[in-house]
Amino acid sequence: MSSLDGEVCVVTGACGFLGKTLIKMLLEQEKNIGEVRLLDINVKKEVLQSLQEIRGDIKLTVFEGDIRDADFVRKACRGATLVFHIASIIDVTEAVEPSEIYGVNVKGTENLLEACVQENVASFIYTSTVEVMGPNLKGDPVVNGHEDMAYRCALKSSYSRTKKEAEVRALEYHGEWLPDGGRLATCALRPMYIYGEDCRFLLGHMADGVRNGDVLYRMSQREAKVNPVYVGNVAVAHLQAARCLKDPERRADVGGKFYFVSDDTPHISYSDFNYAIMSPLGFGIQERMMVPLPLFYVFCFLWEMVCLMLRPFRRVVPPINRQLLTMLNTPFSFSYDKAKRELGYTPKYTWQQARSNTTQWLAQQLPIQRQEIWKK
Template identity: 40%
Template sequence: MMPSQEGQVYAVTGGCGFLGSHLVRMLAERCREVAEIRVFDLHLDETLRTLSNVRLIQGDISSLQDVRDALAGSHVVIHTASLVDVWGRVPASKVTKVNVTGTENVLRVCEEEGIQYLVYTSSMEVVGPNIHGDPFYRGNEDTEYRVYHDQPYPLSKSKAEKMVLDANGRKIKGGKSLYTCSLRPTGIYGEGHELMRQFYRQGLRTGRRVFRAIPPSTEHGRVYVGNVAWMHVLAARQLQERPAHLGGQVYFCYDHSPYKSYEDFNMEFLSACGFRMISSRPLVPYFLLYLVALLNSLLQWLLHPFCTYAPILNPYTLAVASTTFTVQTDKAQRHFGYQPLFSWEESKRRTVSWVRSFEEAEKSR
């Protein structure tokens, strides 16, 4: 018998983060049947208190008791809490503690409290791009690919996702079964994306000029944050209605955003603020970029006892930026009726509007 979704309690871990806050707003606006939305995060976004049926809970995902206090009594958990760090800004142990131990805590509380439904926010980096530069061109969830991880973030996300999927079908309190699925966004963009803010500030320092470093033929899949949030909402609903069908499955997050290099894609928004791309081809040979990336890694290691040196460019981020990784799939549509809620035109308009707000902030200084 299909469970009634009226009067349910949804818990969103990491609900004040970039994706999490968009997801919470979408739940509040589009899921009137949900009686309470618990937003669990270490740092609270007080603006979310204005939303109906939202309850903010401050706590640490790596603390089992904090997770238990936040999740107990909920019906559905959407686990977005994650520490994203590919630059070495935080110790590897902390990345593992948040991403792996935090996920262990969520699974344990689901088991102990009889919470049947868990949607996990994974990452494309569970698959790749790998550091060997092997392209993933228009791949889907079943495409064979040489997965190779040697960095804390993709290692932790890969381990966490495996734990979540392995837990599908596990018996939990009350003799019920736990049902889980995992969503893998490609590069998320949209309002509130901190990396876009960094690119904007960096461009100001170079006179609104962006110097091409990666060939335009290198393509990446990008997906708008609103569509990723919408996919989570649909997956949470349908996991309850069709648990045997969605349980244990992974889904890439996708929409109609164009395939472009990271630099060219970012220019879709930055050009609205007068930024311009310098050159149609890379100005620096790849081997020089790689040497700079290696030098940055060496400096990071040497300076570690004294300060945190974590530039954007390192061997891993260079490999990701210079390796084609695009997805072409309709699995989410087939399994739970997903269609992008926002067109590319609307996604671009919203993101450009947000980027332009930086201009107003600069003028008011």
């Protein structure tokens, strides 16, 4: 497998959950990489400082700006050879205006792809999501799904629709001619729900549990099993994809394709996963959902209707909607066999390591959470 020696990498969303994990892994594993460019709308000083401490002789360059700015994006890609496009607006409650999500997730991706063509960038890896697959509104289950399966899905949320549209754009650009006579190679990775250190969703669930007397809410039924993936293993998959796209013999086989990314985290419901991570910290979990699932859908529908009626006067976002409730209560798991076979991807971190790392991080955050909640 090719190394990334000499590559000039652009990482969008560089200070985000996955972005900084990937950059850290790049710096630790690819000692002869040419340059790593951190592209983010807000480059956090603490993230940059932590990376500076491990970079060795590798050049780190900061590009602070908005991927909706085509000129800025082209400047960031000038002289680059590889782009990891991770940045996006993640919104599962429809709290963000659809036009805002579209601008970042779709137009931002188009700007990056066009910049790659204009600036002779050889490889582009798009970070997609399992949500481009579903689940559909009927809650049709998938158990150990794969890339070639058929699944009826009409994506409803702005997030899933824009991520799907951006993924399609990224794969369509595979094979585009570059000014230097080469061709752009692209591929897309579809991780499951990503967890690990700095996961804001886990932090939110823990805060809710603290408010509820250290009892986690049950929002999903036990049988609605999914397979979350550890952030470190998602970073590993990105590096493997990059090495494949650089390798002339593998490039044609991998380019233009998407791959599901999971690991050996047990198949488990979202709520029971939260409990598995947080039970060592003394948290319990509700035995059953607060209301039967059919009634929960009725409540969500009523919330959505009230918010819709208020929309001309004030934007109110319900804490949960029917699409999110379906996602939380649909068995929806996917295999990483194709990524293993074609990318050479093998999870670096076991479930035990991933769980321990995540729980330790949450243990550090717990006193801060309690203090903030007590103040309120």
